[in-house]
Amino acid sequence: MLKKKARHMAVAFMAGIMIFSLTAVPVQADSISEAEQRGKELQQQKEAAENEKNSLAGQLNQVISDMQEAEEKLTKKQDEIKKAQDELVQAQIQENDQYEAMKLRIKYMYENGNTSLLEILLSARSMGDLLNKAEYVQTISEYDRNMLEKYEQLTKEIEKKEQVLKKEEEELKTLQNDLIAKRDSVNQLLAEKEVQISSLEQQIGENAAKLQQLIKEAEEAKRRQAEAEAARKAAAEAARRAAQAASSSGSSSSAGSSYVSGNGTLAYPVASPRITSGYGYRTAPTAGATSRHDGIDFGGATGTPIYASEAGTVVTASYNSARGNYVVVNHGNGIQTWYQHCSAVYVSAGQKVSRGQNIAAIGATGIVTGPHLHYEVHVNGTPVNPLSYL
Ligand SMILES: [Zn+2]
CATH class of the missing domain: 2.70.70.10 (Glucose Permease (Domain IIA))
Structure with missing residues (x-):
């Protein structure tokens, strides 16, 4: 009867060992190496993002410098336009003055009765006088015509110059607008890069915390395994002793009962x-x-x-x-x-x-x-x- 009990105990003991072996917690070494690998990858991603950020910052500085250059050119161009406009006004004044002077001279000729070349010629008291007069009229009209033509030409040239300058100004303004658009787009990319970097930094922090936790858990699991191992050895020893005691006492006495x-x-x-x-x-x-x-x-x-x-x-x-x-x-x-x-x-x-x-x-x-x-x-x-x- 006691032998039967000992056998029963031994079977129960074996079953217990098996259950315990199956439920033992494994050390999560793989997860730790995964977390370490992920940490490395995140660090690499962060470095790459920072390089891109630096490159974008360089681009932004270049754009800003280009913008300053364009601004200077534009200011210079606008000064030239203003100067051309002043010249034009001046030329128009001169042209006008010339015209006014010519009108005065014509008016003078009429008021003095010398209303035509013929009259001037007929009123000449002598050949010399006539020649003088003829020469005078000729000279006056030629001078006026030359001056008028000269001022007209100058006005046209200045107007043309102003048009060229204004066209260049438009081009500079377009360039400036393009640069503003480029600056805004680079700025936007830079902001996105900064968001990406801060997200990576957060992930690095979380991964590091997870790694710490996994290391802690692995240590804890190791400790528990060592404890369970010690307990199993002690239990095996106790079971061995109990089985020995049961088999050595063949009587029906209860002395074998533990x-x-x-x-x-x-x-x-x-x-x-x-x-x-x-x-x-x-x-x-x-x-x-x-x-x-x-x-x-x-x-x-x-x-x-x-x-x-x-x-x-x-x-x-x-x-x-x-x-x-x-x-x-x-x-x-x-x-x-x-x-x-x-x-x-x-x-x-x-x-x-x-x-x-x-x-x-x-x-x-x-x-x-x-x-x-x-x-x-x-x-x-x-x-x-x-x-x-x-
Ligand atoms: Zn208690």
């Missing part, structure tokens, strides 16, 4: 019960722990076997940040026993267990100050003082 039966209906969950904290209200021993103690704590080294208090069905074999690895066994009649902070769990939900079966090992998972078994007895869903049942 758990202690008290006076109550439930068996103690550990072989050498040593209560380190009782049931009821207490000061929280560690941050995050409840101040009301819903169970009792049994002291013990990590790996110390935990036994089911009574035959029943495992309803939960899981992990919780506060309870750590824990097992809940339902014994029927509204009674459940809870085993928390385990370093290893050898059963799974739905599994039937016998009274005294090694279901887990003492550990320090969840919120604890050190390795111990936190043991609870629930009656119809409410924790009660386990000592009333042990």
Whole structure:
């Protein structure tokens, strides 16, 4: 009968090992190298964007310098136009003066009765006089005509010059507008580049934070694996000893039983019960722990076997940040026993267990100050003082 129990325990133990191996958290080395690779890529992208930004800033400076040059040219051109316009006014005044003078001379000739060349010729008192007069009229009219033609020519030239200058001014204005458009477009590109750079900087920051987190998680996973490894070794050793003890005692005596039966209906969950904290209200021993103690704590080294208090069905074999690895066994009649902070769990939900079966090992998972078994007895869903049942 005891041999059968030992066999049962060994099977449960093997199943426990397998479950534990499957649920062990892997080290996320790949993700870390990915994050590192991404960090490098982002840095390269940022450098490329900064180079483009510098190139755009150079272009912008060139455009601004071109604009200044165009502005200077335009000012100079406008000065030339103004000068040409002044010249034109001057030429027109001269032309007008010449014309006025000519009119005066013609008027003078009429008023003096010398209204025609013939009259002048006939009024000549002598050949010399006539020649003089004829020469005079000839000279006057030629002079006037030459002067008029000269001023007319000058006015036309200045008008033509002004037109050329105005055309050049228009070209310069077009160039200036083109430069303004170019400046605005380069400015826009520069602003976009700056947005891109700041977005890359943000991504670099986020990636660095993620990398830190992954490194931390990998370290944490390594630590947990080492802990689980130690717990597994201790559990294997305990199971080996239990199997040895069971096979060496061939009698029907209960000496081979590793758990202690008290006076109550439930068996103690550990072989050498040593209560380190009782049931009821207490000061929280560690941050995050409840101040009301819903169970009792049994002291013990990590790996110390935990036994089911009574035959029943495992309803939960899981992990919780506060309870750590824990097992809940339902014994029927509204009674459940809870085993928390385990370093290893050898059963799974739905599994039937016998009274005294090694279901887990003492550990320090969840919120604890050190390795111990936190043991609870629930009656119809409410924790009660386990000592009333042990
Ligand atoms: Zn406790």
